[in-house]
Amino acid sequence: MATGFDAGKITPEETTRKASATNKKAEKREIAKAKILNATLDIIAKKGLAALSHRSIASAAGVQLAMTTYYFGTIDNILVAAFREFVKSMEPVNADLIRRGDAFLAQLQGADGTVKDCERYIEGIADIFAQMIDSGLSSRRDQLRIESQYLFEQHPSEALAEEIQAYNDWLADIALRFIRPIGAQDPELDAQLFLWTVQCLDFSNVSSVQVKGPSSRDVLLRLMRGFCV
The missing domain is CATH 1.10.10 (Arc Repressor Mutant, subunit A)
Structure with missing residues (x-):
């Protein structure tokens, strides 16, 4: 007791x-x-x-x-939480792109940090992104379907819109990381053009209407060469 x-x-x-x-x-x-x-x-x-x-x-x-x-609580709250999980799933994908891009850039940088061979750099970056776009992995296709659904949502809640904007800003920063070494006059604009092109090529892989024409690599090469003009 x-x-x-x-x-x-x-x-x-x-x-x-x-x-x-x-x-x-x-x-x-x-x-x-x-x-x-x-x-x-x-x-x-x-x-x-x-x-x-x-x-x-x-x-x-x-x-x-x-x-x-x-x-x-609400479907909107589920959408926001699910989008955050999607963004987490994209972290290793983008980390691998950055790792490969940084390693390739290190091979071409001179003592002053500038790229010694711009054409070779452009070709290397085109190879890296074309391999990602053309990988055909089922997991990657699911990611693209989810990403396109969110990015093209017509009436997102305010909270979801903020999450999507933050995600787009993150992608734009990554694109700038690849485009800045080219040394163009307006790298921020060029990076945005590069991002939109990569997304268009990516999303065509999960579209019901297949886009026919030049390879992903050829499209990216032509785009980035234009940045040097």
């Missing part, structure tokens, strides 16, 4: 049990939220934004219908 001094005190064992129960509950919550977000992205990749509803997401995620509302 507990003494009057000990009555009402929480023992270390009770604290451990409560902490364990709390951790398990938090873990289940995170698992359920991940299922919901993964299902959302899967639906977007396969059927587009128009196919999203609380019911379709819950069904695809294998969770109770009420859980989508409980954890996220």
